[in-house]
Amino acid sequence: MVKVLECEKCGYKEYLFSEQKDYDRCPSCKSLVIGQEKNELPEQLQEIINIANENFSYGNVKTDNYSALFEVRELFKKPEEIISSFEKINFYPFIRKEEGKLYVLLRSSSPKKDFNYKKNLILFILTVISTTIAGYFMSVPHVEYGFMANPWVGAIAFSFSIMVILGTHEMGHYLVARKNGVDATLPYFIPAPFILGTMGAVINIRSFIPTKNSAIELGLSGPLAGILVAIPITIVGVVMSPVVPTTIFEGSSIYLGEPLIFKFIAKSIVTVTEGNSLYLHPVAFAGWAGIFVTMLNLIPMGQLDGGHIARAVLGPINHRYLSFIVAILLFGMGLLTWAGWSLWGVIGFYLAYRGHPGSMDEITPIEGNHWIMVGLAIVLFVMSTMIVPIKIA
């Protein structure tokens, strides 16, 4: 026999295993719920309770159709063992400490769909085509000025460079996700009909991140892998870029922002004197774009790469505040500098609103070597930051 407070309106139930009550208000829809005696537990809850009994002691259990919340008294096992024992029955446990109280929130995992590589492959091919076309239009003026013989060579070099940078960034995430037992898809490249020929690439995380340490690894892995390829590509590109007097560009031309990484590379390879300018080869442009993408991803907001790290370090509430503050700053920056930041601010509001589910185990502290990774992410962000990425003058 177990007593249950059940809400007929919304499906909320509280199983009274320890503290007894006769009635209460439903916490989600506020209707009055009255206690009833039940002879046995629903099958799925019984399965959950069996696993819970092996892992921790608890008081009353609150459930709805998708989740179960345990107020935990004592954990019998390590968080990682608790996670793996619930994952076996297709539940994700979120272990949280709030105001000194321990909770385990179980969320059912949607049945795993078979992964279909077709979409990734089609998007990859489309993006190869769109970046090649973008590279062609970039190369035409180089041919007109006599710096390049064939625009298709520049086109293919650009496409190859940008695809390698974006692909390495995403594979960094993918491999670290796999290592940490996170279910992630292969990269989806996003073709675009303008400037770079792509809006970047994304992987889709289909499960949850186990620990704060793995969230930091996951956030850093993409930007670090991407920049390690973007740097040599930028070097090669700058070597191939001619220094030209600015007077050769009649009418308008595009100036790119110079993040610290780019400045170091350019300064150590070429000397650009007053009245001259580095006329970026498409490969150098791809390297620059790789640095730009690194910065955008490291913005500490929502579920961006920088957002994963910020969530692990700051916890749910401060992460949410920071996301909104950064979104406001970006929006404001856009009014004063590059208008594109305002668009990022708007995207940021959406990301901040959506929030971040956090990692499953948020009670295990961040380890020493993972603090080094946090530092590295900050350094990388500063080194790749540019206030005005693109200026047309």
Ligand SMILES: [Zn+2]
């Ligand atoms: Zn209700």
Ligand SMILES: [Zn+2]
């Ligand atoms: Zn990333």
